[in-house]
Structure formats: structure tokens, C-alpha cells
Amino acid sequence: MDERRLGATGLHVSEIGLGTMTWGDRTDEDAARELLRDFLDAGGTLVDSAASYGSTDAESILGSLLATDVPRADLVLCVQSGLRRAGSVAGTGSAVVPDASRRHLLDGLDASLRRLGTDHVDLFLVQAPDPRTPLAETASALETAISSGRARYVGVGDHPAWRTAALATRLAAGGSCGLAAAGLEYSLLERGLEAEVAPAATELGVGLLAWSPLGRGVLTGKYRKGTPADSRAASDRWAPYVEQYLDAGAGAVVSAVSTAADGLGRSPLEVALAWTLARGVSSAVVGPRTPAHLRAATAAADLELPREVMAALDDVSAPGRTYPAWRG
Template sequence: MERRRVGRSGLRVSELGLGSMTWGRDTDELDAAEQVRDFLDAGGTLLDTAASYADGDAERVIGSLLAGKVDRSDVVLVTKAGIRTDDRPGAAARPGAKVVDASRAGLIDSLDASLERLGTDHVDLFLVACPDPNTTLEETCSALRLAVTSGRARYVGLSNHPGWAAARAATLLEGDVGLAALELEYSLLERGVERDVMPAADALGMGLLAWSPLGRGVLTGKYRRGLPADSRGASPHLAAFVQPYLDGPSSAIVEAVATAADGLGRAPLEVALAWLLARETVASAIVGARTPAQLRTSLAALDIALPYEVHAALDDVSAPELGYPERW
């Protein structure tokens, strides 16, 4: 598996990353261990998680694997903070409600708890999960600087932030810590990052980590004929996550991918990943497999290079709407 540099930083990651959003909930430790084994055997390194995944259980699963089955030096460990459960006394009316908290105290406390669950003294990349309208970007960046200078994180970045925020954060951290990475949703079904995030990343030397590169599973083609009973789209806690891409415009893109896949003798999933990995700014595409079998199908996509005509056709059918000022 190809190793790619994350922007202009010294961090290098595998072109395919392994996500853990379902670990500790839909994926048990045995299946997670098998996924990690297959991923490492294929040359993968980037293991992506978050404090909020399964309320910390995803990190606990990874910590258990690092304690016995996986060498810490074999993985590039990424975690995210900034979304937490609201456990204040007055929050009893909404038990388990999630709140955004990118304050200095919130981020550092979350990182410390993550390190404890992961059983390590540092992560390779620490990301702020989403914008916090109640905290200044200056304060958030001060937490990122502290994460690096204290040795808790080797590199830092942002997730799900717009281009202006990425540019501002890069300026605030310029000269010492730096902003290495941006993690955002990016696929043939969601190309919004091309409007302003990718230009900002290109100009300021940040690498892009793409989450949900298979359009929340829809680009596999599994939903073309209905809603499989064992799919995320039929899951009580993930149905709303998949639903936005089960509409007409998305279906047209899925059919184009399926047509291209038939012509190439490959699976739709492989075509969708190959299209994404050909984008220059993308350092890694993070796939979140529920089962080891699902992961193996993603790993099989790494040997395909799309013909120019196919790539151009997929570009056209999925092109995002651009207007002023993106297009002058």
C-alpha cells in the first residue's frame, strides 16, 4: 500500500485508512482484531478513531489490541475530540445528549481520557472534531499547540471545518506547531470540500483525510435495489446517517459508478475508491468496515487505476454546483 505525505508535514500515512466508528458497538473486539491484522498485512498504517465513537468504547477496543495483538509502532494513530456527552446536573432531561466543546479544557481533558483508553502516551494526529460556535478559534488552537508541546500529540488538525477556519487556524499555528491535516467527508456523493477547503489545503500545505469515501456505504451499490436488512441504512442508529444519499441525484451517480464498474470488470466500491485516491490533495481515504469481509473488499481496490475517460465521466456526473465567488 502506498504511503503518502500529509500535506507538507513530515507525517506519512497509508493511502487507505481504517476507521473505527462501529467498533465497540456493531463490531466486537474479535472482528476489530481481524480487521487490523488484515489492514496491517496489506501495508496499512492509519488507524482513525474518536473519543465520541461508541462513547469511548472504540478507543477501548483499540487500547486492548495495542496491549496485546498490535505493536504501537506499526500504526499511525488518529483520534478526535470536541464532541462529548452532556453530563451536567441540569442535563437530566436529555440523557446522553451530545454537545460540542472545543474549549482548551474540553479538548485537553478529552485527549487525556483518550490516551488512557488507548493505553498510549501520545497519538500521531489529534483533530478537533467540528467547529464550536461558543469557543474562539484562538482558544481551540491554543489547545492544539499544548497537545503538541506537551508530547500528547505529534501533529494536529481539524475535522469538518470550513476552508476559512482551516486557513485561520493554520495562520495561528504557523511557525511552530503547524496545522498538518484536515479530515472531512469526501466522495463522489459529497464533493463540497472542492469549493474552498481543498484550495485552502493546497495553498497552505495541509493534507486531506477523506472520511466516508464510499458515500456512507451507498457507493458500494448495495442500496440500488432496496434496503438490505443487515445494512447501515436499516440500522436504528445509522439509518439517518445513510438516508441523505438515497435520493434521486445520488442514485444517478451510483448508477454511473456501477456502469463504469461493469465495463472494467470491477466492483462499484473499487471504482469509487480509485476515483477518490486519484485526487492529489487526498493523503488517505478512511474506510469504516463493520466486518472483516467488508474491509477486504476495500483493500482489493488498491490495484486499480481508472482510465482517463472513466475518471472524466465520473467527474462530470458528480460535479458540485459552483457559483460566485468560487467561480468567477
């Protein structure tokens, strides 16, 4: 696969990234080892992880593989911080809340570095917007991550356009670093970023990292005839993550993807991923559970969808335009 420039930076990342959200849960260390080796063999470089993945197990597994199997220099490591468990909420146990304070971000980064067994990451993302922490404080923490050498580049995850722009402006004014990346969900089933985030990112020189480009697995077509026993939707833990994309509207998009795949002699997975790769993202981050899933994903890198197919998929998946986005 090819590499793409991350926004206006000098960092290049593989056009398909490897996500580790299921590592330590649905993917054990042996499977992770095979996935990482196959990913590198296919030309992949960008690997995304976070303390919240597998309750830190994903980072621990990745650190173990870096120590024994894969040279650190071969990877572009992306880690995320900015979520923490708060106290019990009305008897429901602890809740995960955003925390982009200086203390939490830098403590989280340090803990990730220890688990990964490295002294720096290539990209450090604020995992979620935190309305309780001043943006100036978050910007200061990111500047410290850069100036201390713990991170080479910084970015945000799941932030709305105005927060992304405000944070990018503060960092640019500081002069020590800029905002390199914005990671958001993006697929034929979730095109919300197109209204404001994508135009803002283009204007600011921020690279887009698309997570869940396969619509949480639904765009592969695996759910067209029911719920496979080994799928995420069959798991009590993961079912809520998938179920919102199992409605009739999503079904029409999945049918269109499958029809296009039949006509092109490719798989629905390849068509869905090729669509996302053609939409101006720096990298599309996938979370394969098996080497076969990974091979199917990397095969999409050489698929250029015909203009007519792109137009048909654009049309069937077109999001509603809300005020004031329709004016621009």
C-alpha cells in the same frame, strides 16, 4: 498499499485508513482484531478513532488490541476530540455539541490516551468547529498537545475553509507547530470540499483525510435493489446517517459507478474508492464491518481509473457551484 505524505509534513500515512466508528457497536472486539491484523498485512498504517465512537468503546477496543495483538509502533494513530454531551434540551435528553475549549480538548486527549494505553498519538484532530470558543484558545490547546508530547501532529475535522486557514495561520505564527491535516467527508456523493477547503489546504500545506469515501456505503451499490437486512440503513440508529444518499440524484451516480465497474471488471466499491484516491487526498478512511469489506477496499489501491471513466464520474457527480466559489 502505498503511503502518502500528509500535507507538507514529514509524516507518511497509508493511502487507505482504517476507521473505527462502528467498533463497540456493529463491530465487536474479535471482528476488530481480525480487521486490524488484515489491515496491517495489507500495508495499512493510519487508524482513526475518537471518544464519540461507540461511546468510548472503539478506543477501549483499540487499546486492548494494542496491548495484546499489535505493536504500537506499527500504527499511525489518529484521535479526535471536541464533542461533548450538553444538558437536556427541551425534554429531548442530552445533545452533542462542539467544544473546542482548552479544557475539553486536552481532557479529551488525556482520556483517549488512557483508553488506548499509550503516551502519545500521531495525529490529534479538533473534531468539529466550535463558534463559541475563540480560535486563539483552540490554537493554544493544540500547541500544548504538541509541546507536552501527547501528540506529534495536529489538525481539524469538518471545519470550513476560513476556520481551517485561520487556525493554520495562528499555529504558524506561534512557531511551535503547524496544521497538518483536515478531515472531511469526501466522495462522489459529497464533493463540497472542492470549492474552498481543498484549495485552501493545498495553499497551506494541509493534508486531506477523506472520511466516508464510499458515500456512507451507498456507492457500493448495496442499496440499488432495496435495503439489505444487515445494512446500516436497516438500523434505527444508523438509518438517518445513510438515508440522505438514497435519493434519485445519488442513484444516478451509483448507476454510473456500477456501469464503470462492469466495464472494468471491478466492483463498484473499488471504482468509487479509486476515484477518491485519485483526487489528491493523503488518505481515504474506510469503516469496513467485515474482513471481506476490508479486502475489497484495499483492492482499490492498485486501481487507476482510465481518464474517460474519471471524466464521466466527475460529470455525473458534479456539485452545484455557488457564489462566490464560481468566481475562483
